[in-house]
Amino acid sequence: QVQLAESGGGVVQAGGSLRLSCVASGNVYDIHGMGWYRQIPGNQRELVATITTGGTTNYGDSVKGRFTISRDNAKNTVDLQMSSLKPEDSGVYFCAYAGPGTIALLSRDPSQGYWGQGTQVTVSS
Secondary structure, eight states: OEEEEEEEOEEEETTOOEEEEEEEEESOOSSOEEEEEEEOTTSOOEEEEEEETTOOEEEOTTTTTTEEEEEETTTTEEEEEEOSOOGGGOEEEEEEEEOTTTGGGTTTOGGGSEEOOOEEEEEEO
């Protein structure tokens, strides 16, 4: 089992910035992927950004150029720096953990990963 603890989130005006952080604990493998997905009611979770222990990143098309994901392998943490936020970025952001080949594909099968409880991000116009 892997536990994920998220922090950050909140309310921000359009154009502003927020930072999300997540730490993994428990049975964390040396090689893995972590990242962030977001969800709005009625929709499936969509990829925001992921990063593997090897440094491979994936970004959702809607956040490229505005969000940056980073990680500290020694601490099993992942951060998401969100800039130039838009109202459509609002939603519940979930931290995820999975194998390096699976972390960017969890929208298709969420059961393949571990998930945090989620943190709300609201961008006001």
